[in-house]
Amino acid sequence: MYDVEKIRSQFPILSRQVNGKPLTYLDNGASAQKPQVVIDAINQAYSQEYSNVHRGLHYLSNLATEKYEGVRGIIAKFLNAASEDSIILNSGTTEGINMVAYSWAMPRLQAGDEILLSVMEHHANIVPWHFLRERQGVVIKWVDTAADGSLDPQAVLDAITPKTKLIAITHCSNVLGTVVDVKSIAEGAHAKGVPVLVDGSQSAVHMPVDVQDLGCDFFAITGHKLYGPSGSGAIYVHPDRMAEMRPFLGGGDMIREVSKEAVIYNDPPMMFEAGTPGIVQTIGFGVALNYMMELGMENIAAHEAGLRDYAMTQLTGLNWINVQGQAPGKAAIFSFTMEGAAHAHDISTILDKKGVAVRAGHHCAGPLMDHLGVSATCRASFGAYNTKAEVDVLIEALELAHELFA
Numbered sequence: 001m002y003d004v005e006k007i008r009s010q011f012p013i014l015s016r017q018v019n020g021k022p023l024t025y026l027d028n029g030a031s032a033q034k035p036q037v038v039i040d041a042i043n044q045a046y047s048q049e050y051s052n053v054h055r056g057l058h059y060l061s062n063l064a065t066e067k068y069e070g071v072r073g074i075i076a077k078f079l080n081a082a083s084e085d086s087i088i089l090n091s092g093t094t095e096g097i098n099m100v101a102y103s104w105a106m107p108r109l110q111a112g113d114e115i116l117l118s119v120m121e122h123h124a125n126i127v128p129w130h131f132l133r134e135r136q137g138v139v140i141k142w143v144d145t146a147a148d149g150s151l152d153p154q155a156v157l158d159a160i161t162p163k164t165k166l167i168a169i170t171h172c173s174n175v176l177g178t179v180v181d182v183k184s185i186a187e188g189a190h191a192k193g194v195p196v197l198v199d200g201s202q203s204a205v206h207m208p209v210d211v212q213d214l215g216c217d218f219f220a221i222t223g224h225k226l227y228g229p230s231g232s233g234a235i236y237v238h239p240d241r242m243a244e245m246r247p248f249l250g251g252g253d254m255i256r257e258v259s260k261e262a263v264i265y266n267d268p269p270m271m272f273e274a275g276t277p278g279i280v281q282t283i284g285f286g287v288a289l290n291y292m293m294e295l296g297m298e299n300i301a302a303h304e305a306g307l308r309d310y311a312m313t314q315l316t317g318l319n320w321i322n323v324q325g326q327a328p329g330k331a332a333i334f335s336f337t338m339e340g341a342a343h344a345h346d347i348s349t350i351l352d353k354k355g356v357a358v359r360a361g362h363h364c365a366g367p368l369m370d371h372l373g374v375s376a377t378c379r380a381s382f383g384a385y386n387t388k389a390e391v392d393v394l395i396e397a398l399e400l401a402h403e404l405f406a
Helices: 004-009 036-048 059-079 093-105 127-136 153-158 182-191 279-295 297-316 344-353 366-372 388-405
Strands: 087-090 114-118 139-143 164-170 196-199 218-222 233-237 255-258 263-265 321-324 333-338 359-361 377-381
Touching: 036 279, 059 087, 059 218, 059 233, 059 279, 087 093, 093 127, 093 164, 093 196, 093 218, 093 233, 114 127, 127 139, 153 182, 164 182, 182 196, 279 297, 297 321, 297 333, 297 388, 333 388, 344 359, 344 377, 344 388
Parallel strands: 114 139, 114 164, 164 196, 196 218
Antiparallel strands: 087 233, 218 233, 255 263, 321 333, 333 377, 359 377
16 A cells, blocks of 8 residues: 555655745656655764775774665666676766766767767756767767657667667656657667667656666666765666776776776776765665665556646646646656746746745756747656645646736
């Protein structure tokens, strides 16, 4: 039994008020709130168990190392990776994708080689590839979505040419909520010898993820969207791809020996983890993933599917609201505009007066905004702790905004 009220009670911030109204937090696509167990783990780590990790011989260093390194296995379990050695710890998806660009793509791609992206990509899955375009003459090719926001896997595969060296694609759009069939894309791409990177920032929080089943080469996730601390994250890298990667950042931990003449690198995945890491953030991230696995990703997905269906019915019932993205099986993420003079920022400001937190702007998805023909949208994005009553609060607040701008 999925007890949403019990879950809500485990997130302290949800009991507060904003502008004299109960907080209705619908900005989960930007960052999710943190359960008490994560807050407690961070407090415990800093107040009782903090030390730098690796190489220390004293008790606290060993304890911190054990807790920090234990997260690698938790992430492997969460993603169903075959080995925890395929998990590289980092600060989030942005770092993960940049690492692939610098460590794997830059040494391998030449002028004229192509990288395939969908028009839905977040800037974090565009700009690192633009670096290759700007510096090495690599070509970026785009695959558009259908009118309802869905992405046909075959359209992606049909865009592959002999020059295609990588497909970098979102698993779930942070704007449209579209869930992409990356398994079919990976299968078809691999048949043509093309690796696939998946941006899992939005998908991993909404649905079960099995990287072995998906068959992708890279799968990046970020902690702060998964009810964990900001500055935490990881990327799954298939062993075949990891063997092809050169080090990204240089410094402590990623080396075995350093002399005046030479440097011997550590073994992967440590080879790609330079410097003192986000120790406490990562420990908190592991606690957040365990929390989600205890709730059950299938249960979270079922709860959010109910919210999605209810919210879609309520939003589409307002004939002055335009919802961008109505693909079948989408996540509970709704971008919308209001007919008339109201800009997304105006709508967001009015909703905030009613205690409703939504995001307004281009959502770090410039090419998609151009494709949709809008400069900005409002986005309401739901999570494990949201309720149908909160959908009603959103609708009431939107009706107020509409009246003010009518």
